[in-house]
Amino acid sequence: MAAKKVDALEERLEGEMNQIKATxxxxxxxxxxxxxxxxxxxxxxxxxxxxxxAAVAMVVEGKNTNSEIRREEDEVEIVDGE
Incomplete structure (x- = not known):
């Protein structure tokens, strides 16, 4: 009788473990x-x-280039041919 109960419990436990595993x-x-x-x-x-x-770097580089060009233009001295 005790062996049947143990077998039944083992089967139940195995079923629950399989369900937990699947979940x-x-x-x-x-x-x-x-x-x-x-x-x-x-x-x-x-x-x-x-x-x-990359886009920001290009914009910043473009601004720096424009600023340098403006500075160079400001630095150029116009000499009269006289």
């Missing part, structure tokens, strides 16, 4: 998908950041 596998699979999505978003954000930094 955990589903959750892990879902989390893996979320992590992959997060990784893709981070890559896109980094690309956008790099593009913005």
């Amino acid at each position: 955990m596998e589903e959750k892990i699979s879902s989390m893996e998908g979320q992590v992959a999505d997060l990784r893709d978003m981070m890559k896109k954000m980094l690309e956008i950041h790099n593009q913005m930094a």
Whole structure:
């Protein structure tokens, strides 16, 4: 009689463990998908950041070039041919 109870408990426990295992596998699979999505978003954000930094650098470089040209024009002295 005790052996039957132990067998029944083992079967019940095994069933519950399989159910817990299946639930955990589903959750892990879902989390893996979320992590992959997060990784893709981070890559896109980094690309956008790099593009913005490059654009800002070009604008700043353009302003510096224009400022240097203006300074050179201001420094040029016009000499009269007389």
